[in-house]
Amino acid sequence: MDLxxxxxxxxxxxxxxxxxxxxxxxxVLLTALDGFADVLAGLGPIRxxxxxxxxxxxxxxxxxxxxxxxxxxxxxxxxxxxxxGVRNSYLDPARxxxxxxxxxxxxRALHAGAALVVTSGTATTADVLDAGGVFQGGAILPGLDLxxxxxxxxxxxxxxxxxxxxxxxxxxxxxxxxxxxxxxLGAIERMFRLVAAGEGALCLLNGGAAASLAPHLECPHxxxxxxxxxxxxxxLNDL
Numbered sequence: 001m002d003l004x005x006x007x008x009x010x011x012x013x014x015x016x017x018x019x020x021x022x023x024x025x026x027x028v029l030l031t032a033l034d035g036f037a038d039v040l041a042g043l044g045p046i047r048x049x050x051x052x053x054x055x056x057x058x059x060x061x062x063x064x065x066x067x068x069x070x071x072x073x074x075x076x077x078x079x080x081x082x083x084x085g086v087r088n089s090y091l092d093p094a095r096x097x098x099x100x101x102x103x104x105x106x107x108r109a110l111h112a113g114a115a116l117v118v119t120s121g122t123a124t125t126a127d128v129l130d131a132g133g134v135f136q137g138g139a140i141l142p143g144l145d146l147x148x149x150x151x152x153x154x155x156x157x158x159x160x161x162x163x164x165x166x167x168x169x170x171x172x173x174x175x176x177x178x179x180x181x182x183x184x185l186g187a188i189e190r191m192f193r194l195v196a197a198g199e200g201a202l203c204l205l206n207g208g209a210a211a212s213l214a215p216h217l218e219c220p221h222x223x224x225x226x227x228x229x230x231x232x233x234x235x236l237n238d239l
Contacts, residue, residue: 002236003043003072005051006228007059008099009122010208012036015229016043017236025225030055037066050075050232050239052098077102077235084108084234087134096135099228100125104135106230107204114198116191116219117227120207122146124184126191131198141187144209147180165216184209185216192219 001023006013012033015025024043028036049067053060053076064074079101081093085108090096099119107117107129117127120143127138142150163173165181188203195201196219203221205214210223224230 001044001046002233003046003049004229004232004236005049005053005063006099006102006226006232007051007053007055007063008228009055012055012059012063013226013229014039015226015233016046017229017233022233025229030059033059033062036063037069040066040070046070046072048075048236049073050077050236052077052102052228052232054097054099075239077232077239084231084238085133086129087132089134089136100127100138102229102231102235103127103206103227104129104231105234106224106227106232108133109230109234110224110227111200111202111204111222113200113202114195115201116188116195116203118188118203118205118207118210119227120144120184120205120209120213124187124207124209126188128191128194130195136194139187139191141184143207144180144184144212147183148176151176151180181212181216184213185218188213188217189219 001016001018004015011027013027016023049072067074077098079096081088084105086104107115114131115129119125122143124141124143128136163177165178166174169175169178203219205221206224206227214223
């Protein structure tokens with residue numbers, strides 16, 4: 001089996017994959033990264049490790065060391081101008097985050113039409129992928145929890161709110177949660193307009209806040225557990 005890794009801003013997501021598909025998936029917090037060694041110990045034989053790392057060289061180095069202890073080389077992807085059915089229109093294709101590149105590849109593998117590829121984690125990214133597989137560009141904004149934390153940090157009387165979404169909030173906690181959700185949903189729905197005219201256009205939504213966003217999203221959408229891992233699985237046979 002092959003081990004696929006998505007080292008993000010907050011968590012390391014992992015998946016065990018073979019010819020039949022996903023055998024297991026999970027995640028560990030980067031603040032508890034040593035626990036990944038215990039995860040590795042229970043996974044059984046691994047043929048190959050392929051990963052996307054945007055957590056920085058220190059995290060990448062620790063994971064590489066974990067792999068070396070198992071006798072495995074750590075392979076980390078980089079964004080490319082073109083590959084796996086996707087063409088990268090970034091002005092400098094190498095500057096596109098490896099996680100965004102893998103998510104685009106995963107989206108193309110799962111959906112042949114135009115798509116808005118949304119990852120809602122520490123940051124929210126909304127990337128436009130046209131029906132021909134061309135990544136046209138995308139937007140980045142603070143993630144849902146980061147928005148809430150900024151209000152708690154930078155205002156005198158607004159707490160980190162444990163509220164709920166409401167059409168017309170009548171509590172401060174609900175007003176904060178509703179406002180932050182509207183900001184996320186509005187950005188996604190505005191970006192979706194760029195692909196909406198395409199036949200079968202779809203928003204592919206993944207990330208830790210996907211479950212909070214999806215019930216309120218007013219455009220065609222599908223929630224995917226981890227598009228980065230899906231993209232890495234697509235890349236395995238061609239790298």
